[in-house]
Amino acid sequence: MSEKLLEIKDLHVHYETDEGTARAVNGINLELKPGECLGLVGETGAGKTTTALGILRLVPDPPGRITGGEILFRGENLLNKKEREMRRIRGNKISMIFQDPMTSLNPVFSVGRQIAENVSLHQNVSIKKGMSRAREMLELVEIPGSRVHDYPHEFSGGMRQRVLIAMALACNPALLIADEPTTALDVTIQAQVMEIIKGLMKQINTSLIMITHDLGVVAEVSERVAVMYAGQLVEIGPLRDIFTDHKHPYTIGLFGSIPDIDDRESTRLTPTKGLMPDAMELPEGCPFHPRCPEAMEKCSRETPQSVEIKPGHFVSCFLFS
Amino acid sequence: MLKYIVKRLISMVPVIIGVTFVVFAIMHFTPGDPATLLLGEEAPPAEVERMRERMGLNDPFLVQYGNFLFGLFRLDLGFSLTTGRPVFNEIANRLPATIQLAAAAILVAIFIGVIMGIIASTRQYTVFDGGAMFVALLGVSMPNFWLGLMMILVFSVFWNNTFGYVLFPSSGFGTLRHLVMPAIVLGTAHAAFITRITRSSMLEVLRQDYIRTARSKGLNERVVVYLHALRNALMPVVTMAGLRFGVLLGGSVVTEQIFAIPGMGRLLVESVRSQNYTLVQGIILTYAIIFSLVNLAVDLLYAAIDPRIQVQYK
Amino acid sequence: MATEATTVKKAAVARKQRTRFQETWRRLRKNRWALAGLTMIVLLGLVAIFADFIAPYGYNEQNYFRILEGPSRDNFLGTDNLGRDVFSRIVHGSRLSLSIGFITTSIGLTVGGFLGAVAAFYGGRVDNLIMRFMDIILAIPGFIFAIALVSALGPSLTNLMIAVGINTIPYFARIIRSSVMSTKENEFIEAARVIGSSDLWIIFKHLIPNSLAPILVQATLRIGDTIIIASGLSFLGLGAQPPLPEWGALLSAGRGYLRVAWWMATFPGVAIMVTVLAFNLLGDGLRDALDPRLKN
Ligand SMILES: Nc1ncnc2c1ncn2[C@@H]1O[C@H](COP(=O)(O)OP(=O)(O)OP(=O)(O)O)[C@@H](O)[C@H]1O
Ligand SMILES: [Mg+2]
Numbered sequence: 036m037s038e039k040l041l042e043i044k045d046l047h048v049h050y051e052t053d054e055g056t057a058r059a060v061n062g063i064n065l066e067l068k069p070g071e072c073l074g075l076v077g078e079t080g081a082g083k084t085t086t087a088l089g090i091l092r093l094v095p096d097p098p099g100r101i102t103g104g105e106i107l108f109r110g111e112n113l114l115n116k117k118e119r120e121m122r123r124i125r126g127n128k129i130s131m132i133f134q135d136p137m138t139s140l141n142p143v144f145s146v147g148r149q150i151a152e153n154v155s156l157h158q159n160v161s162i163k164k165g166m167s168r169a170r171e172m173l174e175l176v177e178i179p180g181s182r183v184h185d186y187p188h189e190f191s192g193g194m195r196q197r198v199l200i201a202m203a204l205a206c207n208p209a210l211l212i213a214d215e216p217t218t219a220l221d222v223t224i225q226a227q228v229m230e231i232i233k234g235l236m237k238q239i240n241t242s243l244i245m246i247t248h249d250l251g252v253v254a255e256v257s258e259r260v261a262v263m264y265a266g267q268l269v270e271i272g273p274l275r276d277i278f279t280d281h282k283h284p285y286t287i288g289l290f291g292s293i294p295d296i297d298d299r300e301s302t303r304l305t306p307t308k309g310l311m312p313d314a315m316e317l318p319e320g321c322p323f324h325p326r327c328p329e330a331m332e333k334c335s336r337e338t339p340q341s342v343e344i345k346p347g348h349f350v351s352c353f354l355f356s
Numbered sequence: 357m358l359k360y361i362v363k364r365l366i367s368m369v370p371v372i373i374g375v376t377f378v379v380f381a382i383m384h385f386t387p388g389d390p391a392t393l394l395l396g397e398e399a400p401p402a403e404v405e406r407m408r409e410r411m412g413l414n415d416p417f418l419v420q421y422g423n424f425l426f427g428l429f430r431l432d433l434g435f436s437l438t439t440g441r442p443v444f445n446e447i448a449n450r451l452p453a454t455i456q457l458a459a460a461a462i463l464v465a466i467f468i469g470v471i472m473g474i475i476a477s478t479r480q481y482t483v484f485d486g487g488a489m490f491v492a493l494l495g496v497s498m499p500n501f502w503l504g505l506m507m508i509l510v511f512s513v514f515w516n517n518t519f520g521y522v523l524f525p526s527s528g529f530g531t532l533r534h535l536v537m538p539a540i541v542l543g544t545a546h547a548a549f550i551t552r553i554t555r556s557s558m559l560e561v562l563r564q565d566y567i568r569t570a571r572s573k574g575l576n577e578r579v580v581v582y583l584h585a586l587r588n589a590l591m592p593v594v595t596m597a598g599l600r601f602g603v604l605l606g607g608s609v610v611t612e613q614i615f616a617i618p619g620m621g622r623l624l625v626e627s628v629r630s631q632n633y634t635l636v637q638g639i640i641l642t643y644a645i646i647f648s649l650v651n652l653a654v655d656l657l658y659a660a661i662d663p664r665i666q667v668q669y670k
Numbered sequence: 671m672a673t674e675a676t677t678v679k680k681a682a683v684a685r686k687q688r689t690r691f692q693e694t695w696r697r698l699r700k701n702r703w704a705l706a707g708l709t710m711i712v713l714l715g716l717v718a719i720f721a722d723f724i725a726p727y728g729y730n731e732q733n734y735f736r737i738l739e740g741p742s743r744d745n746f747l748g749t750d751n752l753g754r755d756v757f758s759r760i761v762h763g764s765r766l767s768l769s770i771g772f773i774t775t776s777i778g779l780t781v782g783g784f785l786g787a788v789a790a791f792y793g794g795r796v797d798n799l800i801m802r803f804m805d806i807i808l809a810i811p812g813f814i815f816a817i818a819l820v821s822a823l824g825p826s827l828t829n830l831m832i833a834v835g836i837n838t839i840p841y842f843a844r845i846i847r848s849s850v851m852s853t854k855e856n857e858f859i860e861a862a863r864v865i866g867s868s869d870l871w872i873i874f875k876h877l878i879p880n881s882l883a884p885i886l887v888q889a890t891l892r893i894g895d896t897i898i899i900a901s902g903l904s905f906l907g908l909g910a911q912p913p914l915p916e917w918g919a920l921l922s923a924g925r926g927y928l929r930v931a932w933w934m935a936t937f938p939g940v941a942i943m944v945t946v947l948a949f950n951l952l953g954d955g956l957r958d959a960l961d962p963r964l965k966n
Contacts, residue, residue, distance in 0.1 A: 097481075124574065125573060126574040133572075135565055138566065139565045142588065152573065153573045156573065156575060186664070188663070374806035378810070387824065494943070497894065498946075499902060499943070499946075502939030502942065505925055506936065509935070513929055603811070606813025628817060636821055643814050
C-alpha cells in the first residue's frame with residue numbers, strides 16, 4: 036500500500052449549461068498523506084468547492100461532469116467505483132463540511148437524528164444506538180448532549196457548524212474536507228470552531244483538506260498549502276514556503292505586504308488588480324497571464340507545467356521552467 | 357396545540373358569518389315567493405299572506421338576517437320549502453356521501469399526484485418528466501364531467517357490450533365498486549394539479565444544500581428523495597392542495613350529478629331548480645364550512661411536517 | 671423642473687418596459703409548448719370568427735331524417751337527437767365558449783383590478799374592508815358560489831357570465847393589490863404625486879400598467895378555468911339554454927344519449943379540453959417567460 040491517502044491526477048470538471056461550458060477544474064494534481072492537513076486557498080470561483088465535490092463524486096450532474104483524471108483514495112480510483120461503493124465511502128471514509136451551516140442541515144429532522152443517520156448507515160446499528168453516538172459527538176463539539184432532539188432552527192450559526200462537524204466526524208473518517216467552515220460565522224465564533232476542528236484532528240488522526248479564503252485559517256491548521264486559480268493549482272508547498280518564499284506572481288500578489296506567518300489577524304485574500312476570468316471564457320495559455328505583472332509572450336500561448344523548485348514546493352509558471 | 361386549534365376555530369367565525377351574510381343576501385333577492393312555493397300555486401292569497409307573516413318574510417331584510425343568524429347558533433337552518441323537513445336534517449342525510457366521495461378523490465389525487473411529481477422531478481428533462489407533465493396538463497385542462505361521461509362510456513357501456521358485464525356501475529352509491537369511477541373522475545384534476553406543484557417544489561428542494569449534505573453522508577438516492585427531500589417539498593404541496601380543495605368540492609357537485617350519488621351536490625342542484633332557497637342557503641354554508649375546516653386541517657398537517665412552525669403553536 | 675424630471679423618468683420607464691416586453695417575447699418564442707398554445711388560440715379565434723363559413727350547417731338546423739347518426743361523410747362528427755350536425759354545433763359553440771372565457775375574465779379583471787388597486791393605494795380601512803370581503807367570497811368554493819348566483823339571477827347565458835365573472839374578482843383583486851403595493855414605493859409614483867396628478871389618474875396611468883405581467887399570466891390561466899366552470903354550469907342546466915350550442919350544454923344533451931350516440935358527448939368535451947389546454951400552455955409559458963427564476 037502506498038503511504039499516500041489521496042492522490043488526485045489531472046482532474047478536470049466541467050459544468051455544461053445553456054450559456055456555455057464552465058471549465059471549473061482544469062488538470063489538478065494533488066497528494067495527501069494520512070494525518071496531513073492541506074490548506075486549499077483561492078479566490079471565489081476558483082473551483083475549490085468543485086474540486087471537493089469531485090473527490091466525493093457529488094458534482095451536481097447535470098450540469099456538472101468529471102471529464103477526466105483520476106482520484107486515488109488508498110490506491111483505488113474513486114472515479115471507477117460503482118455508485119454503491121461510493122456511498123460506502125461518503126460520510127464514512129471521506130466526509131465533508133459544507134460552506135453554509137445555515138442551509139446545510141435539513142430543517143425537518145432533529146440534529147441528533149441527522150447525526151445518527153450517518154452512524155446507523157455506516158456502522159450498521161439502529162437509529163437509537165446512533166442517537167447515543169450523536170449525543171457523544173455533540174458533547175465532543177461542545178454542545179450539550181441533551182440537545183440531540185432539538186431542530187436546526189433552534190441553534191445558532193456557529194452551533195450548526197459544530198453540528199455539521201460532529202456529523203462529518205461521527206464515523207471517524209480518514210479524510211475530512213472542510214469547505215470554508217468559518218466564512219459564514221462571525222469572528223469570535225470562527226475562532227471557536229477552528230479550535231474544535233484542530234483539537235479533533237489531533238484526537239482522531241484524520242487528514243484534512245481545509246478550503247478557505249482566509250490566510251489566517253490556513254496558517255493555523257495547515258502543514259501544506261495549495262493555491263488555486265481559475266481551476267488550476269498555481270503553487271503548492273509547505274506552509275512556511277508558501278507564506279515566506281512564494282514564487283508564483285499570483286501568490287505574490289495574494290500576500291501583498293503581509294508576509295508574517297504568525298500574524299493572527301485574519302487576512303483575507305487581497306489579490307492582484309483585475310478579476311479572475313470567468314470559467315466559461317478561460318484565456319489561452321496560463322489563465323493568470325492577463326493579470327500577471329511578469330507576463331511574457333509565451334504565457335498566452337502555452338500552459339506552464341508544474342515544476343518542483345524545492346523539495347515539495349511546486350510552481351506552475353514559465354519564470355521557473 | 358389544542359389552544360392553537362381553538363384559536364384557529366375562533367378566527368374562522370367572522371369569515372363564516374360573512375359567508376352567511378353574502379349567501380343570505382343573494383338568496384333574499386332570488387325571484388319566487390317562498391310562501392307560494394311552500395303552499396303551492398293554487399293556495400288562496402290570504403293563506404299565502406298568513407304564511408308570509410309566519411315565516412317572517414314581511415320583516416325588514418336585516419331583521420330576517422338576524423333571525424337567520426340567531427337560528428344558526430342553534431343549528432336551525434329553517435325548513436325545506438319542498439318537503440317541510442328541517443334543512444339541517446336534509447343536509448345531514450346527504451353529507452356522508454359527499455364526504456366519502458371527496459375523501460376518496462383526495463386520496464387518489466394525493467397518491468397519484470405526489471408519485472408522478474416525484475418521478476418527474478427526479479428525472480428532469482427525460483421522457484418520464486415530459487410524459488408526466490403532459491398528462492398533468494391534460495388533467496388540469498379536462499372538464500371532469502366529460503371525463504365522467506367518457507369513463508361511463510368505456511367501463512359501463514363498451515365494457516358491457518364487449519364482455520357482457522359492467523366493470524364499474526355507472527350510477528348509485530354504497531359499495532367500493534361504485535366509488536371507483538367517481539373518485540377517479542373527481543380526483544384527476546386535483547392529481548394533475550398536485551403533480552405540477554410536487555414537481556416544482558421537489559426541484560426546488562433538491563437544489564438545497566441540505567440535500568447535498570444528505571448525499572455526502574452516503575445515503576442512497578431513495579432515502580435522499582423520499583425522506584430528506586419529500587418531507588420538505590410537501591409543505592407547499594399541502595398548502596396549495598388545501599386551497600385548491602374548493603375546486604374539488606365544486607367538482608363533486610357535477611360528479612354526484614353524473615353518477616347519481618345521493619350527496620349534497622345533487623341536493624343543491626335539485627334545490628336550485630325548485631327554487632328551494634332555504635336549502636340552497638344551508639348547503640352553500642355547509643360547503644363553506646367544510647372548506648374552512650379542511651384548510652384548518654391543512655395548517656395542522658403543516659405543523660406536523662415542519663418543526664419550525666410547531667414553535668409558534670406553543 | 672419636476673415635470674421635466676418625470677418626463678425623463680417616464681421615458682426611461684417606457685423604454686425599460688419595452689425592452690422587458692421584447693425580452694419576454696424572445697423567451698416565449700423559444701418555448702415550443704407556449705407557441706403551440708398561442709397558435710391553437712389564434713386558430714380557435716379564427717374558427718369562432720369565421721364559424722358561419724366553416725360550419726357546413728347552421729347551429730340549429732334540424733334534419734329529422736338524420737337523427738342520431740354516427741360520424742359520416744356528411745356529418746363527420748355525427749348528428750344529435752334533432753338531426754343537427756354536431757360538428758357545426760361545436761364550431762358555432764366556439765363563439766360562445768371563447769366569449770364566455772374572455773368576458774368573464776374581463777369582468778373579474780376590471781372589477782377585481784379596480785378593487786385591488788384601490789385597496790393597495792389607500793390601504794388602512796379601505797384595504798381591510800375590501801380584502802376581507804374578498805376572503806369571504808374565496809371561502810365559498812367558486813363553482814358552488816357561481817351556482818348560488820345563477821340561482822338568484824336565473825339561468826341564462828348572460829347571468830352565467832356575470833356569475834362566473836364575479837367569481838374571478840378576488841383572484842385579480844389579490845394579485846393586483848400585491849403588485850401595486852410593491853410598485854407603489856417606486857420613485858416615479860412619488861414624482862407623479864409631486865406634480866399633483868390625481869389619485870385615480872395615478873392608479874390607471876402608472877400602477878396598473880406596472881402590474882401588467884402578473885395580470886397577464888393570471889388572466890390567461892383564468893380564461894381556461896372560467897371556460898371549465900361555465901361549461902360545468904351549462905352542463906347542470908344552469909347556464910346557456912337550448913338551443914344554444916354552448917359546449918357544456920352540448921355535453922349535457924349528449925349525456926342522455928350516451929348509450930346510443932357516444933359522439934354527442936365525446937366531441938364537445940374534446941373541444942373544451944383543447945381550448946383550455948391552449949390557454950394553460952400559453953399561461954404557463956408566459957409565466958416562465960416573465961419570470962425565468964420560477965422555471966426549473
Ligand atoms: N452548478 C453549477 N452550474 C454551473 N456552473 C457552476 C456550478 N457550480 C459552480 N459553477 C462554476 O464553476 C466555477 C467554480 O465554482 P466553485 O463553486 O467550485 O468555486 P469556489 O472556489 O468554491 O468559490 P467560492 O469561494 O465562492 O465558494 C465557477 O465559475 C462557477 O461559476
Ligand atoms: Mg465554494
